[in-house]
Amino acid sequence: MPSRPASPWTAPMPPARPPGDMGLWQLPTGTYSTRAALAVTGGSPFEQRAFAATAVLVRHPLGDLLVDAGFGAAVDEHVAMLARMERPPYHRAGTARAQLEAAGYDFRRLLGVVVTHVHWDHVSGLDSLDAPVWMNSAEAGYGAEDKHGAVYRAVSETTATRSYEMADGPYLGFPASWDVHGDGSVVIAHAGGHTPGSVVVFVALPSGERYGFIGDLTWQLDGITRGAERPWFMRRVADVDPELVRTGLERSIALRDVVHIVPAHDVSAYDPIPRLEQVDPSGTVDA
Template sequence: MDNISHRGGSALDELVPSRYALQVGDIDVLVISDGVLPITASTLATNAPPPELAGWLADMFLPPDVLDWALNVVVVRSGGRTILVDAGLGLEFPGFPRAGQMATRLHAAGIDPSAVTDVVLTHMHMDHVGGLLADGLKASLRPDVRIHAAAAEAEFWEAPDFTRTVMPEPVPEVLRSVAARFLNEYRGKLRTFENEYEVAPGVLISRTGGHTPGHSIVRLESRGERLTFAGDAVFAPGFDNPQWHNGFEHDPDEAARVRVRLLRELAATGESLIATHLPFPSICRVAAAGDVFRCVPSMWDY
């Protein structure tokens, strides 16, 4: 027992698992935990009556005020390309000491950042682009790496409008400054698309909007198997309460429509779902009863 890693240790063979591999046909997928960050519970459902939100939190055995929010990123290999889907938070936010683990965990998984040919961004919130600004990853990326994002997303962050969000201070200004830094440093590597773009065989980015104007999901399909990385289109409360608004949503009504449409589709196809802020490794399928949904966790394949 003296030789195993301990919780909070720095060894690469962490006691708590932080990566999970699976196959989608011929496509290799690795889910990596970037850690967790705290979020005020009220941000999860800004339009819900407080007693209803309190009841949901109690039913889920979650604290009523501040809870942990998972951060998941994905590495995809297809057609000779290695694709990083989102980049986590990065290391420069002292208020979030348990997040920003991606660079270390890529190394632990045996993935050299210089092997990454493409980065796909579901959107440009700081917990999705911050890792690209961190020294542990930025200096290791190959010079010709391609970064894909919806054109509407890049355009939005030139002059972001937060009037429909309900975010605690100082989050809006931090989001604004991180996105500005990202665009300044990576504009030359940015490859934008309008609605859809196939990054590699069976790896399709599709813009949904809602959460942010250019928010996108990544759909994988190979040999009859399918998986969707939903980014921030789906949060834990959004299964049984899909009309609840998340405080980070820039168009909350559209975000709810996107969520319901996506969950209906996933329930109909039976394909797997991964999302940024569902508990690691977040792989599940969706069951539906009208506009109420359930996240059915997939069995870990040991």
């Protein structure tokens, strides 16, 4: 049960002028399984949940971004690097790179990969993308030091880093943000707590739809629809600041009528986003 009800967002939405040829595609790279009882308060001890490991391509005429990288070519090695009790059963689909190649994607368009945070299931695919990872200083420090940054440290040996800071002030209830293209179409907002530099990536589309990729503020849509947190023992294990995660979750719940909220690991949350089927060399993308 929610500790406090989240009152819905009623203020005007921040301005956005997304270009007409902007778009969004999902690249599901695999899933891993977690018991529902460990995923969300009130989850059944007998139900296994498939956790999505999905990258999202955000196309923009000034350059494309991926949000998270999913599973990479070396995901077997990455899982083996985890503590034994943290290694889940998992299923691989194609890497983000393989899916982009199959679609004829022009990799010169790709500016980089914005990771919601540096945990293994979000950064593994950096190993095959040959694109810079975009990183804020709080998350870089965590990734360099924390034991849960081991896979990040391994993949970043061969990955360039582009540093950014969130100097654009509050955005949709979150305290700090950065408007990447200057048109309000892609805004990175600070949502620390799961890790110090965790972010939400907000995307505004020409259709008027808005998305919020909230990373691991909650793992599953139950967290939004029921206000359900992680079970207390998983909060202690998984979050560097559980109280701040609760605040970020409440901010996300407040937006659910005006923004498609996508918890990183909820397979069905990606349903409204088309898969990448065909990209012609001129850059036109057909879903």
